[in-house]
Amino acid sequence: MFRAFIGIGLAAAAVVGLWAGGETLASRRVAELIAGDPALQATLVRPLRQPPQFGMRIEQPAFADPAGGIALPWAELQISPQSPTTARLILPEEGQVTITGQAHMLGLDEPHATVRLAPLKRLAPDHIAVTAEQVTLDSQPVIEGLDLDMQMTRLGPDAPLAARAAYQARVGVGAVQTRLLSQMGLDLHGIPDPVSLGGDVLLWLDGTPSVRGQATPSVVGWQTEGLTIGAGPMSLRVVGRIVRDPNGLAEGQVALYTADARQMIDQASQMGLIPGPARMLLSAGLEQLAKTPIDADLPGPDFPEPAQGQVRLPVQLSGGQILLGGIPIGAAPPFGAI
Template identity: 25%
Template sequence: MRFLLAVILIAALGWSSYWYIGQRGLQTAFSSWFEARRSEGWVAETSDLSVQGFPNRFDTGFADLILADPATGLAWEAPYFQLSALSYQPNHVIAVWPETQLIATPQEKFRVEARDMRASLRIAPDTRLAPRNVTLTAEFLQITPEDRPEEISTLTSLTLAAEQQETDRDYRLGLAAEGLTLAPPWRDLLDPDGSLPAQISNLTADLTVTFDKVWDRTAIEVARPQPTRIKVALVDGKWGQLHLQAAGEVDVTPDGMPEGEITLKARNWRDMIALAQASGALREGMAQTVENGLDLLARMNGNRETLDIPLTFRGGRILLGPIPIGPAPVLRLR
């Protein structure tokens, strides 16, 4: 019994020492990180940094957190933020966001309100802290421009997932969003006649993105990795009677221009043309020309109500089939 008691006491003392060393190490590491960001010109402040959870967890809490990167103009404010990890599995981290936070871009600020917004991260067990896989969920999400409080966009549920592939610069990304309600200006632009339901019922995406470097701590401290190739396995969206799917692959040039082809499959595509015309995205004369050309392509495919057509990105332009429809987006992460 004395021997068993001694073993228990030694084990308890050893575990307590391990937890205390880990707790002090986390506090020192995060404090040093904040100081390093401030030395680079960031705003990096928190009114309280604490590590709790003895004996089985490391719960790192940040109160009144403010981070702002002068190089990109991006900033984030939160009344609190928490990172939790089991003390015997410190590379599996759970992040928990507050119900209200503020995100600022060079253009404007957005208030983000969420219920049960959290993420599970499995991180490589080294100092680079590269995430191996990440899953973020929220039961409700609302985004409001701070200067235009009436322009509210909401989601009833959101799931985002990312997994690092065997080639460590490749990441498989997944999205599942339900109940998207657009802010009134966007709704009026896309559906000026109000003929569609208030909510976009379902949006899913499965794609693999190759970046020019691995996502790790330098993505925040130095510069964001930039996409070099995007392979779309499937994007699927439903809004009322409209149903759009997409698949394909594009390369991304060093200046962020996509080059490649995405195949679109559209059901009730004539309604989409009518919406584009009503919103002003297509002039009346051009809309009729586009509809006639797409009708010919649909008949060639054997189903006039379903359209399979390539969306081509070339030379900084987008072509829908043979028809130029506008400039290509610049795919650069700030």
């Protein structure tokens, strides 16, 4: 998801960065960016020609990969003379989403997106903000509220060795209807709805996003001091740090804070994330697992003590294994799967 939003930022940066060259040159550059990415399509990229606004109109933009796709009838990128380093992405309120080969009507209620460019940072998107009141599929609400804010920040001394840029992201996703998405063919492993997500995440990238670059950078690590996830009646707060190891697997340490630990273990087992024997072992030794200390030698944020009624379950991912409370429970997933 974050890679897609960074890609949006690069397209907007092309408009802002080529202000002096005119709309025609900017349109050509965005067309080149789209043509150079096999996942993107557009039938036409043309100058906006609506002074005093500067920008372009993209006809039938689309994104597709093996997991699915999204297509819109049009999209516009605009900047004004009063704010020459900030671009607005104007989107229609309807489009189409493809899930497991089936097309569904997409509805966007009051979508808004802005990108601010940093001229002294190789025309990198310095700030990206995306919001929508509601997202529907086939006229049925699937997301109640979407809010993403990404601000470029300095690369601190604790950043992964592969990191070349960092963004502080604030994420807010409300009431995702997983049952409806499952009925449409999306395999969500029986996650109960509604699902919600909220909190701050520090993202590390393997390059600085720039319209002058040849490829969109990838996320190589993340860290959070508190990301709250809700799923049906269950809720947990995630604190920790995960990075991509040399083999492309997830590596690091997180702590799960929850009052619904047993339900979560059962749900994870139903999803196939925890084998049956491990589920029984974890459930039986839950109180002891919650006493497992945090590994202070691993880099990451501060891990607070759990609130009253909660348990804190330390999870380490190391050497290709997942350890919960020091007990191996399975293989570490690819970094991109988290």
